[in-house]
Amino acid sequence: MSTADLVLGCMYFGTRTDDATSRAIVERFLERGGTTLDTADCYAFWASGTGAGGQSEEMLGRWFADNPGVRDEVVLATKVGPEPVPGRPGEVVGLAADVVTRSVQASLRRLRTDRIDLYWAHLEDRATPMAEIVATFGGLVADGTVGRIGISNHPTWRVEQARALAAVAGTEPFTALQLSTSYVRPRPDTVVPGKDHRFGFVSDETVDYVTEHPELELWAYSPLIQGSYDRADRPVPEPYDHPGTTRRLAELAYVAAELGATPGQVVLAWLLGGTPSIRPIVGVSSVAQLDEALDAAELTLTDEQRGRLDAAV
Template structure:
């Protein structure tokens, strides 16, 4: 299932230097990986300039250093959260969507974005206007398909309905955060500022009733909390459901002789509906276990045991 694993490149070109980023991209592709996820705003908060674009620029440099490789890859990038000099973020107005698509293409050095995400909701702009701008990009061949990240489900459906009514390409991917354990409902999680960035039961129900929509998950390993004692789960995860799930996870990991985080990635890939995990790594030592996890085979009994821990 290596093709279903997504390499997150958020810090490529900033925290992760050029040589390391190139090595990670090389190894991911060598192992059979094909999908890269970035954004026009990555990573403005550590860039020193207050603006993003470093990740896209580095991927573009890597592609130029590897001619002929681009056609084997799926390139996904995002628009909507890049900061403005006067404060606030760019949003999802039609002109912004069109302009930033062009800038992303230039930084990546390509003529097509395979999957273009509306990164975060913009209540200042009617979703219909954003949907039409994205659909136009698909119509011109600039974008292959459309995704929506960190939006409430009702806005996703409103966008998809509008696209269908106008004969445009509807969104066919959602990007949210989820993992094997979840925080208590209604509890704030430190560092997570997207109100509608979480997979919920409603999300799963929506996916089960709408074939053809992929679910991509960012932060699937909760910043290393499954394996690292120095990174405990945030307080919001402290509840009986987490206790039961961690017990089942620990048993399965021990039986398979792998780390708990590897079982989490494998479970996401084997569950129904499937979740495509985005793995954000900063070293080959972190990447290798993720690649191995994508090849880990969980039988139906094991998946069921993880789904419904005693």
């Protein structure tokens, strides 16, 4: 494991996290060996005061412009799909071919770059045929606009459907999957506050699918459940309140004490070193928080410690 395996989440750059702090975080991330930045064209419309996103991409674009040459050091990922449709409350732009074609160009302009290294289909759009989505995203790779394509917040069967369609069409398949997961998990059939994606969580089926398809990289957003492991003022949300969580938090505390680490750091190390390895997306609002997360990539769990963590259910 290394700091290059962690992904820096840039969701609130340019909104809740001001420009100077955002720049300091990105620069520290690169200084310590990080490479991958994850944003989206909809970040963060709910925090912007305008009802529209783009602020995170714009912040990164300004930083690229002010630091010539740094773009080549970065693996840049952004997404399309959930940006609100102006004047239509509750409606999002989706993944139709014309939307994706238009949106990727807008992202390039905001990011002030000529390419996106990894472009994500951010959410499901069942109004658009999957064959159209596959053709559109594959075409972006074929014409050099993006390097790779990923799929987020989709059920496993839709991921397989998309990859099978790409194989038949001879076009670029999705090679990255982004969902939410952590060491503790919510009860089945519960709604987690702020997580309104029906198929947004890693399941046992997800793990099995990715294990059988090692070419498919798995990324995890919200791996630390908004600081719940380490902050007394942020207990785990109610849907996580069940006996399995109690046992897991107890074992996590034991292992953290043995390593002289925080529980959150152990969670990140557990995700990175598991089978399959899961790349955590860390969202931070200060350089100190970033350093703590990056230190986790240098932790080594013994086989015995990992076995105890895995067995706590």
